[in-house]
Amino acid sequence: MTIFEMKDDPQSKIEEAIRNPRNLGEMKDADAIGTVGSADCGDMLRMWIKFKEENGRKVIDRATFQSFGCQTAIAVASVATELLKGKTTAEASAMSGEELSASLGPLPPVKIHCAQLVEGALRSALSGEQTQTASPRSTSTTLLQSFASDSASEKKMKIVFQPDEPRERDERDAR
DSSP states (O other): OOTTTSOOSHHHHHHHHHHSOSSBSOOTTOSEEEEEEETTTTEEEEEEEEEEEETTEEEEEEEEEEEESOHHHHHHHHHHHHHTTTOBHHHHHTOOHHHHTGGGOOOOGGGHHHHHHHHHHHHHHHHSTTTOOOOOTTTSOOHHHHHHHHHHTTOOOOOOOOOSOHHHHHHHHHO
16 A cells, blocks of 8 residues: 555645655656756656666666646656556556546646646657667756746846835935
8 A cells, every 4th residue: 555545535645745755856877858847837847767677678667756846746746756667668658647646536627737747748758768868967957957948048037126125225325
């Protein structure tokens, strides 16, 4: 019995997965990496996958993830990375977001995009798996750099700080 089978309602399962996420973090020796998301809405997810030979088949040995997004995306990615172990590329590619998040129970309609985000990162990793391997850490971009570069090419942001008490600051500056 997994920790996700102990709770009955979906919200409790999601909360438990958030409190104790599994497979969170970058994998330095990954065979495949997939990134999906949008800087516009703020949700991004990167998934790393490592393969192994098992009974003459190439299967997923482990998967990890990093996420900039809501807590539900973290919960779905956590349970999905556990579910992927032992699956072939074809088996994993055939899985839907609904299947990847099934152990959490039905997601609220406004959170279905979280499962789709995880599915997209998985498909991104698996589609490039044959030709793209993880590059050395010094030349690969981090999830944060990817997030920043996506938005930097399209938009600029100006941050303006306003003092709490403008009169006092004006008097100090005048001295």
